[in-house]
Amino acid sequence: MNKKTTPSELSYKTRNGIDIDPSVVRAFDLFGLSNEKWQRDHIYYNLTEENPTGRLNLNMVETIVSFTISRAALSKISDQTGDPVLATYPNQTIDIPSGTTTTQLHQIIQKNAWTDGQFEFRFDVLINNKRGVGSVQQIYYPITPTDLFHITNNYTKKIVNGKEQAVIVYFLNDIPRGGTEIRGSQEVVVNLPIINWDIQTNAPLWKISLYETDSQEVIQTKESVTNEFATNFGLNVGIEFFIKLGFNFGISNKETFTRELTINRTAGDDDLGSVFIDFGHPVIRSIGRGGNLTLHEYKNEYFSLKVIPKRAY
Template structure:
C-alpha cells in the first residue's frame, strides 16, 4: 500500500506539471517557457561525469519513492552538517541499511547496469553529494521535511549551465530556468565544493581531516573551516564598538607623528622607544567581508554557475541557480614574500549562507489549480549585507616577511587545483639587528629606520582552483593605519572605524587581533 500511495502522489505532481507548464511564460518571465523536450534535457549532459550524475539522480528518485528509510537517512545526515552545510556525501551513507538492503544496493537496483554502473559513477565522481536545501520562506528544509509523506523531486547542479535538469518525483524530466526556485520538496545532486580527493596534487599538502578512505580513494576537507568537528561555524563573530586597548593606543600614539600602528603592536616601538623585539601577542585576521556595488550584479557574479555567457545567456530576472548550491564557498589567497627565498601563499576557505551575505526578496508565481497548484520563486530584490569574520591568517614579522600582503578573493565552484609558479616583486624592511646584551633580534627604528628598504623578486608557488569566479585583489601594507577614525552611531554611541580595503568586487578588513 505504501508504494501505491507514493506512486499516486508522484503522479499528481506529474499531472500538475502537465496542466500548468504553458502558464510559466506570463508576467515578468515573458521570455521563459518551462515546456521542454527530451532533447533539451539530454543535451545538458555531455561528459561521462554529467551522464553519471543524471543516471544516479534518476535512480535516487525511484529509490526515494520506494524507501522511507532512505529518505530518513538523507534527512538525518543533512541535519548533521558534517561540512557546515546540509550536504550528504554518498560514499558516507552507501553502506547504511534500508528496508531494501544497503543504500547502495537500493540505488543500484534502480540503475541500468546495476552495482557495476554505480561503482563506475562513484569512481568518476567520488564527492557525489545530495544537498537538502533550505528554500525561501521556510517552504522546505532538512528540519521541516516530512519523510513519511513527502518524496522530493531532484535537481542536478551542472557547472556548464545555469539551467537546472529537474527530475520530478514522478520520474518526468524537465529543464528549469536558473532563476526559478521551488517552494516544494526538492533535493540537489552535485559535486562537493568543500572536499578534495587524493588525485588532486593539493591533497597531500593539506593537514585537514580525512573524511573518507576505502583504499581506492581518499577524501578530505579543503579547509578546516568546512569541518564541523574542527570549526563549527566559529569563524563568525559579532563586532563590538570596542577594540583591544593596545590597538586604540597605537592610534593615539601616531595621530600627531608619522609612524606605523603595527610597529607598536608587534615590536612595542614608539617615538620614545624606537627599538624592540618581535612580540607574538598579535596576529592578522580577515575581518569584515562584503560584496560591493549593485546587489544584482554582485549576486550574479558569484551565483552564476558558468563563466561562459554563450552557454546560457542571462534572462530577465537573473541567471542564478542559487538554490542548488546551498551555501557559497569563498577562497582567499594571501600572498606574502619571504626574505629567506621563495615566497609564501596562504589559502583559506570559508562558507557563507546566501541570506548572511544578501538581503533577498522573492516574488511568488503560483501555477495550476486546486491540488495541482505549485509555487515557484524568483528573486525580486537583492541588497548587500556585511559579514563579520574571524579568520586567522599570519603573524606579521618584518624580519622574514615583506611589508605588503596581496589579498585575492574567489568564489569556489569545484575545487580542482593546479599548482604553478610566478614571480612577485616585494619590498622588505632591513632595520633588524641582534642586541647581544639582550640576546635577541630587535627592529631598530620606526618604520624603515635609518636603513634603506630592499626591493626583491621572489618566485612563489601558487595554487589555482579551476572554474573559480575571480573577485579581484588588493594590497595591504604593514604601514597602513589599523584604525582610521572614530564615529558616532545613533543608539550605539561612538565606535572605532577599522581601515577597509576593496578589490572592486569585495570590501574587507585585514586587521591585527590579540591572540595571547
C-alpha cells in the first residue's frame, strides 16, 4: 500500500529555510537520481517499486521557492528611468541615528548605496495544456536592491559635534583577479505557486522566463509550443478518476500536442532569458551530513531558480 504524506508528518528545511514536504524527501530516498523512476512520480502519484500505479495528489503544487540574480544582470535591470542604480562614491559620510545597532547600521549602509526604487520581476511560465486552461502563468515579484545585492564595504566611526558618523568606503572597482566586488545576489527565498503538475493534461516540460518590467504598455506576443504527453493513464474500475500506470511515460505511446500560446508582455521589459523545467528532473539532488538537502537548480547567465512541489493544503 502506498504511504501518503499527511500534514502532521515531520517537515524538513534546507539551510536557507526552504520548507521541504516529507513526500519530497521520501521520493529521493526511493528513487535517488534515477532516469527511469522519477521523484515527481512518487510526489504526485505515490508510485513505489511495490505499487507502480497511483492517483494524482491534488494537494501538491509546483512552486518557485528561491531565485538569484547574477552580477551580469545588474546592468540590464538598472537601465531604465526609475530603476534603482548604484549611487555611491569612494568615501561617504552618513549620520548614525542614536541607538542604532550593528545590524541596523549595516542595513543603512547597504540602502545608502542605491537610489530609491525597487525592481519588479515577472516570471512567465509557459505550459502546454491539452485543455488550454492556464497555459501561461505570469507571476510578479517586487524587491528592493538591498534584498538582492550586498555591496562590499568598510566603514569607520567618528564623532562630529557630538554626533556619531560613519565614513564608508564601498568597493565597486575591478579587483586584480578579475570581476568586481559586487557579486551576484544572495538567494532570495520566496513562495510563488504555479499549478499542480497533472502530467496527464500538463506537458512534462515547462519554460520559465524572467523579466524585469519597466512599463505599463502591454505588447501581445504568440509562441507555438509542441510537447509529448504521457498516455499511461487508465480509468479506475468503479471509481471516476484516472490513475497513472507505471513510471515516467510507461510502455505506452506518447501523444504529441501543439498549441499556440498568447503572452502579454510590456514594452521595455529587460529579458533575462529562460530555463526549462522537466517533470523527470530530480527535485532533491543530494542529502548530506546532518540531513542537509541540496535542491536541483536551474540557471542561465542572468538568473537561477529552484522549483519544487509544495503542499497547498
